[in-house]
Each structure stands twice: as structure tokens, then as C-alpha cells.
Amino acid sequence: ETPRPLWQTVVYFFLMVAILVFANWGKPATNEGIWYTIFSYKWEITGISSLLFGLTLGAWFGVKWWKVLVSIIVVGVLGFLFQHEPMIPFAAGVVALTLITATEKGEMTTWLEQTWSFAKQILPLLLGGVLVAGFLLGRPGHEGIIPSEWVSVAVGGNSVFANFFSSLVGAFMYFATLTEVPILQGLLGSGMGYGPALALLLAGPALSLPNMLVIRSVIGTKKTVIYVSLVVIMATITGLIFGMLYQ
Numbered sequence: 001e002t003p004r005p006l007w008q009t010v011v012y013f014f015l016m017v018a019i020l021v022f023a024n025w026g027k028p029a030t031n032e033g034i035w036y037t038i039f040s041y042k043w044e045i046t047g048i049s050s051l052l053f054g055l056t057l058g059a060w061f062g063v064k065w066w067k068v069l070v071s072i073i074v075v076g077v078l079g080f081l082f083q084h085e086p087m088i089p090f091a092a093g094v095v096a097l098t099l100i101t102a103t104e105k106g107e108m109t110t111w112l113e114q115t116w117s118f119a120k121q122i123l124p125l126l127l128g129g130v131l132v133a134g135f136l137l138g139r140p141g142h143e144g145i146i147p148s149e150w151v152s153v154a155v156g157g158n159s160v161f162a163n164f165f166s167s168l169v170g171a172f173m174y175f176a177t178l179t180e181v182p183i184l185q186g187l188l189g190s191g192m193g194y195g196p197a198l199a200l201l202l203a204g205p206a207l208s209l210p211n212m213l214v215i216r217s218v219i220g221t222k223k224t225v226i227y228v229s230l231v232v233i234m235a236t237i238t239g240l241i242f243g244m245l246y247q
Contacts, residue, residue, distance in 0.1 A: 003107075004060055008056070008060050011056065012053075012056050012060070015049050015052055015053040015056065016053065018045070018046075018049040019046055019049045019050055019053065022038070022042045022043075022045045022046045022049065023042070023043075023046045023090065025038060025039055025042040026039070027039050043086040043090075046086075046090070047079065047089075050075070050093055051072060054068050054071060054072055055068070057100065057108075061107055061108065062104075062106070062107075063100055063104055063108065064104075067099075067100050067103070067104075068100075070096075071093070071096035071097070071100065074092060074096065075089045075092050075093045075096065076089075078092050098112070101115075132182075132183070136186070144186070144190075146190070148189075148190035148191050149191075151187055151190035151191050151192055152190065152191030152192075155187070155191075155192045155193060155196040155197075155200075156191045156192065156193055156196075157193045157243075158193050158194075158195040158196070158239075158240065158243030158244065160236070160240065162193055162195070162196045163195050163196050163199045163235075163236045163237075163239035163240050163243070164199075164232070164236045165196070166192075166196035166197070166199040166200040166203070166235075166236075166239065167199040167200065167202070167203040167231075167232045167233075167235040167236045167239065168203075168232055169200065170199065170200040170201070170202070170203035170204035170207075170235070171203045171204075171206070171207040171208075171228060171231060171232050171235075172207070172208070172209050172212075173204060173208060173209075174208040174209065174210060174211075180200075180201060180204050180205065184197055184200065184201060187200075193243055194242065194243055194246045195239040195240055195241075195242050195243020195244070195246070196239055196243070197239075198235075198238060198239045198242045198243075199235045199236055199238065199239030200235075200239075202231075202234075202235040202238055202239070203231055203232060203235040206231050206235075207228060207231050212224060212228060215227065
């Protein structure tokens with residue numbers, strides 16, 4: 001039996017996703033349009049989402065209200081004092097949430113334990129991916145082991161070949177969880193097009209060479225070839241469409 005209605009769980013996760021999305025909202029290329037407007041108010045939206053999130057902890061998860069109110073006041077004061085440094089109140093909010101989950105019992109403690117468990121699993125892979133991507137691909141303005149010209153020729157622009165090549169390579173490569181993010185960032189910095197980048201990001205997690213071998217042992221060679229072909233083709237088409245829309 002669930003301790004709360006489904007809609008409360010939906011709102012709870014929606015607020016967490018909103019905080020994650022808007023806190024990381026990047027500045028668009030042009031200083032106009034809806035995306036720039038959202039960027040201009042990203043921290044206001046993040047703050048409102050965080051406030052509502054804190055209220056849900058007190059109302060639905062049994063967190064003591066004095067902890068919620070103290071956290072809101074501290075973060076609010078820091079936000080007022082450091083209006084041009086929004087990361088300071090944001091970091092204070094993260095610390096406050098950590099202290100709340102560490103000093104509560106039940107779901108809050110379980111949440112913190114699971115978060116720490118996943119962090120220990122994911123962070124080494126993420127840092128390793130950043131290290132490898134930086135070593136091989138460099139960073140904007142600085143060459144890595146692989147020349148950026150090679151990347152630009154193979155997967156630059158938004159041609160059918162570039163999207164197909166990205167999908168095919170992604171299908172055979174193995175990406176550990178979250179390592180595709182720094183690798184993709186390095187490729188983009190080396191001249192990879194946005195369409196091929198999405199094609200790689202779609203085909204990569206869906207398939208890998210070890211994955212294909214396991215699938216083949218279960219459903220046979222013919223069905224495996226059809227499955228792999230569909231993944232590559234759909235990733236290619238999606239990359240083409242995204243590349244045309246992004247231009």
C-alpha cells in the first residue's frame with residue numbers, strides 16, 4: 001500500500017525534475033526568443049520550484065516544519081544577499097536538504113542512503129568518462145589525441161552519412177552509465193553536428209556489441225539483424241530531423 005496518493009508522487013517528481021532542468025538551463029546562441037527568456041529567469045523558476053519542493057516535504061513526507069522553514073529562510077536570505085551569485089543559495093539549499101534527510105527517519109533516510117549508493121556507483125564512471133574524453137578529444141580551442149578535423153569530416157554537419165555513421169558507431173560502442181555525456185561534449189567541441197550527436201546518443205545506450213551477442217543467443221541472428229537495423233535507421237532519421245530543426 002502506498003503511503004500517499006499517486007498525484008502527490010507525480011508532483012514531487014515533477015518539482016525535482018524542474019529544479020534539475022532549470023538550474024542547468026544553458027544560455028542560447030541568441031539573446032531573444034522563448035529560450036532566452038527562460039534562461040533569464042532560470043534561477044527565479046528554480047527558486048519557486050525549490051520552495052514548493054520544500055513545502056511538499058513538510059506536508060506529504062512528514063519532515064518537521066521547523067526544519068523546512070529554517071531552510072527556506074536561510075536560502076532566502078542568501079539569495080537576497082548574493083543576487084548575482086545564485087550558486088551560493090543553491091548550494092545552501094542542497095546542504096539544507098542533505099541535513100534534513102540525514103536527521104529524519106523513514107523515507108527521508110532511505111532516500112539519502114540510496115542517493116549516496118548511486119553516487120558511489122556513478123561518479124567514478126562519470127569522472128572516468130570526463131578524463132578519457134578530455135584526453136582523446138581535448139576541449140574547445142585545445143586539441144586532444146584525436147584531431148578535431150577527423151571528427152568534423154566524419155560527423156560534422158547534418159548529412160545522411162554523418163547521422164548514419166554516428167548511429168552505426170554508437171550501436172557497436174559500449175557506453176557506461178553517464179559516460180556518454182562527457183564523450184558527446186568532447187565530440188561536439190571537436191566539430192560534431194547536433195543531429196549526429198543525437199543519433200549517437202540514441203543508438204549508443206540502446207545497443208552495444210556485447211548486447212548484440214546476448215540478443216543473438218536469445219532471438220537468433222535474423223531477428224537481431226532486423227532489431228539492430230531498426231535502431232540504427234530510426235536513430236539516423238531522428239538525428240536528421242533534429243539537425244534540420246536545430247539549424
